[in-house]
Amino acid sequence: MARRVKPEKSSAGLDARKAAILEAVVREHIDTAQPVGSSAVATHGELAVSSATVRSEMVALERDGYLSQPHTSAGRVPTDKGYRYFVDHLQGGAVGPVTQQQIGDFFRTVRGEVEDVLSQTSTLLSRLTSYTSVVVGAAQSFASVLSAQLVNLDARHQLLVTVFADGSVTKHGVYLDHDVTPSAVAEASRQINALLIGTTVESRVQVPSGSEDVATLVRESVSVLHDQRPTREGEQVYIGGSSRVAEAFDGVETVRQVLTILEQELLVVSLIQDMIDQGVSVAIGSEHGFEPLASCAVVVAPLTVDGHPSGAVGLLGPTRMKYGEAMAAARAVSQELTRYLEGDPRV
Amino acid sequence: MARRVKPEKSSAGLDARKAAILEAVVREHIDTAQPVGSSAVATHGELAVSSATVRSEMVALERDGYLSQPHTSAGRVPTDKGYRYFVDHLQGGAVGPVTQQQIGDFFRTVRGEVEDVLSQTSTLLSRLTSYTSVVVGAAQSFASVLSAQLVNLDARHQLLVTVFADGSVTKHGVYLDHDVTPSAVAEASRQINALLIGTTVESRVQVPSGSEDVATLVRESVSVLHDQRPTREGEQVYIGGSSRVAEAFDGVETVRQVLTILEQELLVVSLIQDMIDQGVSVAIGSEHGFEPLASCAVVVAPLTVDGHPSGAVGLLGPTRMKYGEAMAAARAVSQELTRYLEGDPRV
DNA sequence: GCCTGGCACTCGGTAGAATCGAGTGCCAAC
DNA sequence: GTTGGCACTCGATTCTACCGAGTGCCAGGC
Incomplete structure (x- = not known):
């Protein structure tokens, strides 16, 4: 032959x-x-x-x-x-002028905490494309502590409020089984602040031993902060326009399956993270190896704030989605969002 | 006659x-x-x-x-x-022992920030009942400020972190168009704290006039805190098990409509709030006067923390839902959640 | 060698007829 | 007031016939 x-x-x-x-x-x-x-x-x-x-x-x-x-x-x-x-083989076009205008208007007028902005961005992207949208905001777990403060709620309950360099804020309850004086809390707060500033949640710090209230408070606070589950705290997922799922597929069963997946945020994050890591911007059908999403396509665009990868925006639609428009919209929104986040570090 | x-x-x-x-x-x-x-x-x-x-x-x-x-x-x-x-005419039964056990286990082991607990509670309630669940957490807008602190992100960007008596924490960006020194920020932080402690977001406070950096920072911070939109900040909504909507109805169009409603959080909050205000625990079909939810029933149970109404848990299903089970589950979860929140004030 | 018009064939979708049966309303009898 | 009996209704199901969009194949033409 x-x-x-x-x-x-x-x-x-x-x-x-x-x-x-x-x-x-x-x-x-x-x-x-x-x-x-x-x-x-x-x-x-x-x-x-x-x-x-x-x-x-x-x-x-x-x-x-x-x-x-x-x-x-x-x-x-x-x-x-x-x-x-x-x-x-699609040469990536840009987004239409009207859409560009809408995106611009949105980021020019939006205000509030980052979480709200991300959530609203997700809604925007969904409205623009009529697909379900996913915005993943990744808080840098390596961000260092700018400030840590213990606030007295009542005699037994304190709240540890920690501010990180990337602008994220966490709060954790710290409870003792007996009352402590406000001055002990104030002193503990000072020590905690001194102890934690500049560290990350991954670095171990030397905590005081001893059984008096101040030492106990400091120990408890540090441990509660370090014990935060890394995944859940590290990434936030905002899903916009889940009703679009019901438009994209006509079998109720398919709709249910896709919604079930969307409820499992860890799954969604890892799917999108994998795509970003591999530099893929579109996953079609079973390319991502996800059985229940076999009739879906996913379009993503990464977010990079000050050079660091810090999340992504994505769209989920049927495999017969309008790839050109979806990709253009995702790119445009990710660009503007990036610019917003950089100009306006983690409000 | x-x-x-x-x-x-x-x-x-x-x-x-x-x-x-x-x-x-x-x-x-x-x-x-x-x-x-x-x-x-x-x-x-x-x-x-x-x-x-x-x-x-x-x-x-x-x-x-x-x-x-x-x-x-x-x-x-x-x-x-x-x-x-x-x-x-349904005599309200209690929840089965297995369910009670599951609820107990959940609240015994759950940890983290209140927001996470509420979100997970919503998932729990949905799993227990196989209906879509809604948890509304109402932050008291009358809660007074326990601590307000300005944290230096970089020379032009500060973050105002405010802790309220109910344990909620907000953050707001404060930006100037020129650099400020860390010591100015520290001084402003002290003044803001002194100014705001004990006030609520509704009370007006006397801000310093003057154009030097410290006065400007203080003015900006106070104004940004007071300008927060009251609705969005006041209530958080957590929806669990939205995929259940696809199980409850068989027309894709109905599913879409219901999902669309669920996306509009303000609508959901006001619906549930109305029910709570009127002391209603079940709304059937068009009783709530909501066209698109005509084929749905809503079951709610209020949350009262330390005597104050502070949200609700709810379930949304088809009008042919299992009212007995749903009401029992909502009541049980609201009770346990109330106990959790009281014992453990807004972690 | 590639393209094209022609043609027989396939097979899902639709329309209509026939049938089935669950369930009703009514009534006379108890 | 209750009941068994009975004629009737009407949606759902099944079956058949038919239509037509679309195919695969082939012989003839450029």
Whole structure:
């Protein structure tokens, strides 16, 4: 058997006509949610060939895994591989002027704590794209302590309020089984502040021994701060427009599955984090290896504040989502959000 | 025409047999989600009457608005009024021992900031009941300031961290258009603390005039704290198990509508707040006057910490929800959560 | 050798007819 | 007042026929 290699097939690319047909099928299917027939491609598209030609090309595209047929005598539907090719060859356009304007307006007028801004950003992104949006804000666990203060709630209950260099604030209850005097709390607060400033939650510090109230308070405070579970505290997830899930899929069961996934924030974070780590911006269907999201596509854009990776914005839609628009919107929002966060460090 | 009044009809109550039949219909319908026929009631129920008798009673119940027929020759379905009667005559049982155990375990082991506890409580309640749950935590806007501190993020950016008597903490960015020295910040922090301690966000305080850095910082800080939007900051909403919405209704469109409502937190808060204010614990169908939730029922239980109303826990399900279980679970969780919050004031 | 028009074939979707049966309303008899 | 009996209704289900979009294949043309 001759080892002759047909250039169009062995190379990753498709020949121009196949590519054009694939693109037409994808575009049409995204638009109509219906299988696309050869004649639709022949008339609608720009290629000047007959439907018979399109048909034979489609056979090849199907053999190579870019298209599939729901059943004989139906049109073709893109496979995940087909979408992948489409996305890879999409020259990333920018977002429309109206959308850009809306994004600009939003960040010009939004105010409040970072958490609120992230949450509202998620809603914005969802509104702009009509897909479900996810914003992940990663607090740097290596951020050092700027201030730690023990506040007296009542004689037995104190609140440890810690401010970190990245602007995040945590609070932890510190309880004793007997009353302490305000002056003991004030003294403990001074010591804690001195002890913790400049450290991170990962660094170990020398705590005083002894059983008098001040020492106990200091020990308790330090331990409660260091025992915070790293995952939950480190990342916040904001999901916007979960009702869009019900628009994207028509089976109630699929909707339920996707919503169930979205409820598990750790899952969502790790999925998006994986994508960011691998430098991927779009995951289609089962590319992320997540069974229940097999009919979904995820688009992400990283957030980098002052050079540090610090979260991401993402969109979740059906595999037949409008990739161009979604990617443009995610990019635009991530850029503006980054600028906002940098100009305005973790309000 | 004789003005004779039949006692059973004019009084609010139904005669015993009608009540029994109504109850049987409601129970059966909640169980099966199907219209209930007369024979099912006659056999299944405890009443020793024939289906023909049940039928004629059902005609009366339908005339009085407790039941309705999807179409001739189908069984009967309870109306909102029918559910209302059922709920009003439900003697509130307690939660099962297993559930009680789970709730107890949860509050015995849960740790962290209040916000996290409330969020996890919402998930718990949803898991226990398989309905979507809502937890509203109301921070007292009348809570006085325990401590206010200005922390130096960098030369132009300061963070105002305020601790309130109810244990809540807020942070606000304070920015100037020029650099300030750390000692100015420290001095401003001292003044702000002295100025604000004991006040509430509603009380007006006398701020220093003058253009030097310290006075400006103090003015800015006080104003940024007072300008916080009262609604958004005052109440936090935690929604658990939104995927349950997809289980409760079978039309994708209904699911979408309900999810859309749940996304509008202010709406949810005001709905629940209204119910609490009016001392209602169950709202069925259109009782709350909310079009898109016409096919839903809402169960709430108030939270009162140290005698002050401070939020609520709620459940949202279909009108054919298991009222007994839902109410018992909401009550049990609200009690335990109340105890937790009191014993452990706003960690 | 590639493209094209023609053609037989496939198969899901829709419409209509027939059927089934759960459930009703009514009535005469007890 | 209750009950068994009975005719009737009407949604749901099944079956059939049919339509048509779309295919695969092939012979003829450029």
